[in-house]
Amino acid sequence: MKVCVLGGGHGCYAAAIDLLEKGHDVTWWRRDAGQHARLSEQGALTVKDFRGTRSIFVGDMEGGIRLSGDLYAAVHDARLIVIPLPAIAHEALAAQLAPLLENGQVVFLPPGTFGSYVFARAAADCGNRADVAFAETGTLPYLVRKHGERDVVISAYATRLPTGVFPARAADWAFKILTAAYPSIEPIEDALSGALMNAGPIIHPPLILMNAGPLEHFDSWDIHNEGTQPAIRRVTSALDAERVAVREALGYGSPHFPLADHYAAEGDEWMYGRGAHGKLTDSGDWRETIDLKTHRYMLEDTRLGLSFIVSCGRWAGARTPVAQGLLSIASAVSQRDLYAEGRTLERLGLATLPRNAMSALLAEGCVP
Numbered sequence: 001m002k003v004c005v006l007g008g009g010h011g012c013y014a015a016a017i018d019l020l021e022k023g024h025d026v027t028w029w030r031r032d033a034g035q036h037a038r039l040s041e042q043g044a045l046t047v048k049d050f051r052g053t054r055s056i057f058v059g060d061m062e063g064g065i066r067l068s069g070d071l072y073a074a075v076h077d078a079r080l081i082v083i084p085l086p087a088i089a090h091e092a093l094a095a096q097l098a099p100l101l102e103n104g105q106v107v108f109l110p111p112g113t114f115g116s117y118v119f120a121r122a123a124a125d126c127g128n129r130a131d132v133a134f135a136e137t138g139t140l141p142y143l144v145r146k147h148g149e150r151d152v153v154i155s156a157y158a159t160r161l162p163t164g165v166f167p168a169r170a171a172d173w174a175f176k177i178l179t180a181a182y183p184s185i186e187p188i189e190d191a192l193s194g195a196l197m198n199a200g201p202i203i204h205p206p207l208i209l210m211n212a213g214p215l216e217h218f219d220s221w222d223i224h225n226e227g228t229q230p231a232i233r234r235v236t237s238a239l240d241a242e243r244v245a246v247r248e249a250l251g252y253g254s255p256h257f258p259l260a261d262h263y264a265a266e267g268d269e270w271m272y273g274r275g276a277h278g279k280l281t282d283s284g285d286w287r288e289t290i291d292l293k294t295h296r297y298m299l300e301d302t303r304l305g306l307s308f309i310v311s312c313g314r315w316a317g318a319r320t321p322v323a324q325g326l327l328s329i330a331s332a333v334s335q336r337d338l339y340a341e342g343r344t345l346e347r348l349g350l351a352t353l354p355r356n357a358m359s360a361l362l363a364e365g366c367v368p
Contacts, residue, residue, distance in 0.1 A: 001025065001180055004078040006071075006093065008032055011084030011110070013152045014142040016065045017047050017056050019082070019181060027066045028058075029074035035149075036067040042150055049154040072100050079177050080106050084140055086300045087113040087343065094122035101132045106177045108163075112136025113304050113343055114195040116166040117366075121348075124366035133174035137163040138197030138257060139271050141182060159273035161185045162257055164194025167365030190362040193252045196312065199271065201305025202243055202259050204297040205326045206235045208290060212333060215290050223290070233263070235322065242320045243309055249316035293334050302330045307342025315345050 001024050005016045008030035016028045030036060039045070040059035047056055057064025068074040075081055075097065083093065090109075101107070101123055109115045116134035123132060143155040161184045165171040168190040178185050188194060207223040210232045214221045221227060240259040247256055261270035292298055306327045313320035331338045345351040350358065 001080065001177070002027070002078045003080045003082065003181060004029065004074045006030070006074070006081060006083045006097075007085040007089065008035055009085055010144045010146050010152075011140045011142060013045065013146050014140075014144040014154050015082050015084050017045060017152060017154075018142065018157070020056060020065050022181065024181060027068050027074045027078070029068045029071055033069040036069060038149055040067055045150050045152055047152045047154065049157075071096060075100050075105075076102070078105060080108060080181050082108045082110070082181070083115075084110050086296050087111075087115055087304045088296065088300050090115040090118045091122075094119045095126075098122040098126045099128055101128055101130050103130045103132070104173075105130070106133045106135060106174045108178060108181075109134070109136040110140050110161070111138050111198045111200065112191070112195055113198055113201075113300075113308055114192065114348070116164075116191040116194070117348060117350075118343075120166055120366045124368045127368050129368055131170070133170035133177075134166045134191065135163050135174060135178055136166075136191055136194040137161045137185070138194065139199045141184070143272065156272045157184075158182075158271050159184050160257075160269060160271050162188045162194065162197050162255070162271075164188050164191040164197075166191035166362065168363045169365070189252055192250065192312075192358075192362055193247070195308065196243060196247050196250070196252070197257055198305055199257075199259065199262070200297075200301040201309060201323075202236060202240045203262075204301040205306055205330060206232050206239060208292060208295070208297045208302075209326060209329055209333065210235065212292060215292060220289050222288075235326075239322045239326070242313065242318070242323050246309060246313045246316060246318045246320065249318035250312065298330060298334055302327065303334075303338040303341055304343040306330070307339045307344050310339065311342070311344035311346060311351065315351060 003019050003024045003026050005012055005028045016026055020026045043059055044055040044057050047054060059067055107119055116136045120134045141158040141161060146152045161182055163185045165174045175187050207227050211223050211227040244256045257270060261268050306323050310320050310323050310327060327338055
């Protein structure tokens with residue numbers, strides 16, 4: 001299957017490698033043509049995971065990852081377009097991609113923060129009437145970090161990816177394409193359900209805000225190791241309970257993939273399977289410098305992700321005091337109004353929709 005990966009982040013490297021090794025025909029596009037040129041000159045990436053260390057050819061070599069700086073050429077005839085980028089990149093890329101989408105394509109956002117609607121709305125607004133499915137899940141399919149230009153370490157692969165499709169009427173054919181690339185995908189109700197599986201807004205805001213002192217004091221501080229203490233875990237659990245309450249108020253049933261399963265040694269498996277938290281901390285790759293005003297945990301997971309949960313709670317009549325409190329504190333820390341800047345139903349133009357109209361939108365999609 002022809003697959004296209006868009007973007008240059010950690011997840012994009014992992015996706016290009018993983019999809020090639022699964023036997024797909026992979027083209028990789030990114031805005032930074034200079035980075036691709038350097039990769040092409042090197043000729044290969046080095047990947048390390050549970051299977052060992054190996055080289056993956058890139059550039060013009062047969063059987064490798066094709067690199068492209070031409071977005072149209074990269075996505076033309078691709079059945080699956082994978083965009084493992086932070087949600088802060090969605091609006092600009094959606095506008096660029098919108099006129100290029102073709103019938104029968106699936107755009108996959110792991111994770112999405114309701115980016116599926118952002119991309120679908122952009123396609124409708126530019127008059128593109130192609131039958132395209134937009135899908136999103138709750139996390140990246142990989143725990144991954146790249147080291148330098150060519151070395152990639154994948155600490156874990158997702159074993160369960162609850163995924164919703166926008167519009168839901170396209171789910172049958174879209175999931176055939178999605179599961180051909182990611183067998184761990186589990187179909188759920190729709191894209192809004194998928195958006196409310198997003199783990200980032202639950203894990204990261206308590207960690208950065210309740211570790212704000214150490215983060216600003218030490219050169220680097222591992223929020224997932226030293227920073228994951230019982231008091232912080234209690235806040236995380238309360239925040240996740242609000243996410244589940246919002247899902248239930250919207251009529252979504254279990255499984256809700258509670259974050260407790262991420263930390264548990266037994267019981268139901270979470271998205272990365274058993275022992276995922278240990279794999280993350282053991283790797284040492286998440287001991288990083290975090291600027292509380294500019295890091296994606298603040299600008300993506302808090303500004304976009306938490307604001308989305310709060311706005312959905314307001315629309316559905318579910319209280320979210322912990323999420324609102326964290327968002328208010330984060331606004332003071334970052335010195336900006338994160339809810340006003342956030343990906344809310346208000347900013348998406350959906351806050352005044354009655355329930356039947358929201359259900360119709362999720363099922364049938366945007367009208368050009």
